Amino acid sequence: MRGKYLLLSAIAFVSGLRFSSAQIKYPYRNANLSIEKRITDLLSRMTLDEKVGQLNQLNSGPLTGPEAGNGKGPKEMLQQIRDGKVGSLLNVVGAVETGNIQKIAVTESRLGIPLLFALDVIHGYKTIFPIPIAESCSWDPDLAEKCASAAAKEASASGLHWTFAPMMDLTRDPRWGRVMEGAGEDPYLGGVFAAARVRGFQGNLDNNHLLACVKHFAGYGAAESGREYNTVDISRYNLWNMYLPPYKAAVDAGAATVMNSFNIVDGIPASANKYLNTEVLRKKWKFRGFMVSDWSSFSEMINHGFAENKIDAAEKAILSGSQMDMESGVFIQHLKTLISSKKVPQKLLDNAVRDILYYKFKLGLFDNPYKYHNENHEKSVQLSSEMHELSKQASCKSMVLLKNENGTLPLDKNIKNILVVGNLATNRSASLDFWSAKGDTNQVTTYLAGIKSKFAKSEISFSEGYNEKNRFSTETENDMLTKAQKADVVIAVIGISGKLAGEARSLADIAPASGQMEMLRKLHSSGKKVIVLVHAARPMILTDVLPMSSSILYCWIGGTEMGAALAEILAGDYNPSAKLTMSFPHAVGQIPVYYNSFNTGRPHVDGRDGPDDFWVSRYRDIPNAALFPFGFGLSYTSWEYSNLELSSHNMDKNGSITCTLYVKNKGPLDGEEIVQLYIRDVSASYVRPIKELKSFKKLYFKAGESKKVEFTITPSMLSFYDPEGNTLLESGSFTVFVGKNSKEVQEASFVLK
Ligand code: NOJ
Numbered sequence: 001m002r003g004k005y006l007l008l009s010a011i012a013f014v015s016g017l018r019f020s021s022a023q024i025k026y027p028y029r030n031a032n033l034s035i036e037k038r039i040t041d042l043l044s045r046m047t048l049d050e051k052v053g054q055l056n057q058l059n060s061g062p063l064t065g066p067e068a069g070n071g072k073g074p075k076e077m078l079q080q081i082r083d084g085k086v087g088s089l090l091n092v093v094g095a096v097e098t099g100n101i102q103k104i105a106v107t108e109s110r111l112g113i114p115l116l117f118a119l120d121v122i123h124g125y126k127t128i129f130p131i132p133i134a135e136s137c138s139w140d141p142d143l144a145e146k147c148a149s150a151a152a153k154e155a156s157a158s159g160l161h162w163t164f165a166p167m168m169d170l171t172r173d174p175r176w177g178r179v180m181e182g183a184g185e186d187p188y189l190g191g192v193f194a195a196a197r198v199r200g201f202q203g204n205l206d207n208n209h210l211l212a213c214v215k216h217f218a219g220y221g222a223a224e225s226g227r228e229y230n231t232v233d234i235s236r237y238n239l240w241n242m243y244l245p246p247y248k249a250a251v252d253a254g255a256a257t258v259m260n261s262f263n264i265v266d267g268i269p270a271s272a273n274k275y276l277n278t279e280v281l282r283k284k285w286k287f288r289g290f291m292v293s294d295w296s297s298f299s300e301m302i303n304h305g306f307a308e309n310k311i312d313a314a315e316k317a318i319l320s321g322s323q324m325d326m327e328s329g330v331f332i333q334h335l336k337t338l339i340s341s342k343k344v345p346q347k348l349l350d351n352a353v354r355d356i357l358y359y360k361f362k363l364g365l366f367d368n369p370y371k372y373h374n375e376n377h378e379k380s381v382q383l384s385s386e387m388h389e390l391s392k393q394a395s396c397k398s399m400v401l402l403k404n405e406n407g408t409l410p411l412d413k414n415i416k417n418i419l420v421v422g423n424l425a426t427n428r429s430a431s432l433d434f435w436s437a438k439g440d441t442n443q444v445t446t447y448l449a450g451i452k453s454k455f456a457k458s459e460i461s462f463s464e465g466y467n468e469k470n471r472f473s474t475e476t477e478n479d480m481l482t483k484a485q486k487a488d489v490v491i492a493v494i495g496i497s498g499k500l501a502g503e504a505r506s507l508a509d510i511a512p513a514s515g516q517m518e519m520l521r522k523l524h525s526s527g528k529k530v531i532v533l534v535h536a537a538r539p540m541i542l543t544d545v546l547p548m549s550s551s552i553l554y555c556w557i558g559g560t561e562m563g564a565a566l567a568e569i570l571a572g573d574y575n576p577s578a579k580l581t582m583s584f585p586h587a588v589g590q591i592p593v594y595y596n597s598f599n600t601g602r603p604h605v606d607g608r609d610g611p612d613d614f615w616v617s618r619y620r621d622i623p624n625a626a627l628f629p630f631g632f633g634l635s636y637t638s639w640e641y642s643n644l645e646l647s648s649h650n651m652d653k654n655g656s657i658t659c660t661l662y663v664k665n666k667g668p669l670d671g672e673e674i675v676q677l678y679i680r681d682v683s684a685s686y687v688r689p690i691k692e693l694k695s696f697k698k699l700y701f702k703a704g705e706s707k708k709v710e711f712t713i714t715p716s717m718l719s720f721y722d723p724e725g726n727t728l729l730e731s732g733s734f735t736v737f738v739g740k741n742s743k744e745v746q747e748a749s750f751v752l753k
Helices: 004-014 035-045 048-054 074-082 095-108 132-136 141-157 177-181 187-202 236-252 274-284 310-320 330-340 346-362 375-381 385-398 447-454 474-486 514-525 562-570
Strands: 056-059 088-090 116-119 213-217 257-260 290-292 400-404 417-421 459-463 489-495 530-535 551-554 639-646 657-665 671-681 692-701 706-713 732-739 745-752
Touching: 035 346, 048 056, 048 330, 048 346, 056 074, 074 095, 095 116, 095 375, 116 346, 132 141, 132 177, 132 187, 132 385, 141 187, 141 375, 141 385, 187 236, 187 692, 213 236, 213 274, 274 310, 290 346, 310 330, 310 346, 330 346, 385 562, 417 447, 417 474, 447 459, 447 489, 447 562, 459 474, 474 514, 489 514, 514 530, 530 562, 639 732, 639 745, 657 671, 657 692, 657 732, 657 745, 671 706, 692 706, 706 732
Parallel strands: 056 088, 088 116, 213 257, 257 290, 417 459, 417 489, 489 530, 530 551
Antiparallel strands: 400 551, 639 657, 657 706, 671 692, 671 732, 732 745
C-alpha cells in the first residue's frame, strides 16, 4: 500500500497531456472574473456525474483507516480522475508525485478541474513539533500559530493544499489515544488554541499555507470509557457549554473546512446529524466553507444501525448537510440515483460543489495548478535550521515541571557524572507518534543525545533499565546499579511509546508499566537522586512515581528536537514555564477528573473527614481532586500572588470591572509565569461549574521583579448557553479567582446587576 502513491504518480507522469485551447476560452478559466461568476459558469457545464465527483475523496497512499472506499488500484483511480469522478485525494505527498497527478486532472479530465491534495498534518510535516496537547501547555497561542504555519510551509511545498487539523475535541479521558491531538479539558483555552492553529495553517491561503479542518464535529472527545470510536452521550447543555466552544472559535477564525465525527450525538451519527451540520454550523455559526466526512463515516452509519444500506447512508448524510465523502464511496455510487429520483434536491449537491470549488478557485488552482509542485522549493524549506530551532523552542515551552524537591533541577553545568536510564531515552522508533506525517525518527534528537551534547564535559553513562517490551531483568539491574553508584544524579526516562499515541490507540492502563516501576524502585533504594522524565502523549497516573523521584519533568512527545529541548531545561538554560491543560488523575478509577466540574448537592472538601463528611460526593480511597490540577506547572523560580482587588463589587450588564493583583518573582532566576483568571457564577437558572477559566496572561519577570497584573471582566465572561444554544447573562453573585493554577487561587466577589 505504501508504494501506491508512487506508482500512481509514475503512471500519471507518463500519461500527462496539455490544456486544450477550448478549455482556455471558457469564462470559468478567466482569472479576471469573480470567483462566484466562475463557479456559476463551471457549474452550468458540469454533468451530474462530474458534480458528484467533486464530492468524492479517495485515499491514494498509506491507509489511515480501514480500506473502505473504492478498493481499486492506482490505474483505476487515475481513470476515475480522468472521468472527473474525484474531487480530492488524501495521503499522496511530494511536489513531483502530486504534480504528476494534478496534471492528469487538469489536462485529461473534460473540464480540467484540479484536485485538492490532503493529509493529516497535525504537528509538523517533516520537522515535527511537540504534540498539540504539549504545545497547549505553553499557554502561548502565538507559538501554536507559528508551529502550524511552519508545518503548513513544509507540507504545501510537498504539493498539499489541505490539512485535517486542528483537532479541537475537548477531552477529559486520558485513556483516549487522541488526547494528544487537542488542547485538553478547557473550552476557553481550547478555543484560543483552535483559532491560533487555524490562523497558522491558513495564513492568507497562499501556496505556503493549507486549508484547515475543524474536527471532529462534534463531541468526539467524549467517547465513553476513553475507548476509540465509542458512543458519545452528552446533554445539549453540556454540548453547548463545554464541547462546542472550541469548534466555534475555529469557525469564527475562518476555518475553510469541517470534518464530521465518527460518534453519535443525541442518538444520531454526526455524519447525518442535521442539528449539528445545518442548524448549528450553517445557520447559527454561518459557516461558509465545506464539510468532509471522517474516513468512511458515511458507510459506518450502517454499523451504527442508523442507515439500512449504502444508498440510505448517502441520502441521510447529504440531507443533513454533510458534503464531501472521505473514502466510503457512497456518494459516487448512489448520489446520482438519489438526485434523479428526487429523493435528494439537486440544490444540495450544487451547493456542496460550489463550496468545494470555491476553495479550488481561492487557492488559485484553476489559474496555476502547478504552483504547489516545485521540487527545489520543497527541498529548500523542509527541515531547515529555522524549523529545527522553532521545534526546539516549542518543545522547551511545552515541557511541564511537576516536581522539583530542594531545587534538584537545574543541574550544575559542571556536574561530573550523570546516569541516564530507560529504553525510552534512546529508542528512536518510540520517539514520534502516529500523527507525525512525514517526520523521520532518524532526525529526532533523543533524550540521551541531547544530554550528551549539552553536558559535553561530564561523564554520561546509559543503562537500558527496562527493554522495549518494558521488561526489567536482573542483568539490566546489575548494570544500572553499578553505574548508579558512580553517578551524581540519575535521570530515569519512563512513559509510553509514541507508537501508542493517536487514533485507535486507547489504553485502559495508563500507569507506568511494571518494568518501569521496578526500575524506579531499585533506583530509589540506591539512595541516589532520581530525576524522572516522562515521555508520553497523554496524562499518566504518576501517584506511585511521586515518592520515588526528586524531580519530575513531563516531556510529552516533543518532536524532532525533544532531546535538545530537554537538555536546555536540565541545564537551566531554559526555565520551565509550561502548565498542564488536562488534569492528571490519581487513579484510572477517578477518570474523568476535570477542574470545571459541577458542585453537586453534597460537595466534599478533600482532607476533611469529620462526621459530616460521610454522606457526601467523594471517594473513600482517594481524594476527589486531581493529582496535578489543570493549570499546574512549576518553574525554577517561585511566585508570590498578593492584593487581589476588584475595581467595584457591582457590575452592569453592559459594563465591565477590572481585577488587579500583584505577582512577584521571588526566586533567583528570571522566568515566565502564566497568571490564570477563573470565574464562578454562584447561582443561575442552570447550574454552573465551580470554576471556569476566562482569561490568562503569560508574563516575563526578571528575578525579584514584581508586576501589577490587570484583567478586565466583561459580560461575555459571565454568560453561558442554554441547551438550545441561546446566550444567557443572568444577574447575581459571581466569584473571581486568580492564581498560578486552578487550585491555588485568591478570590473576590461581585454582583452583576
Ligand atoms: C480518521 C481520523 O479520525 C481523522 O482525524 C483523520 O483526519 C482521517 N482518518 C484521515 O486520516
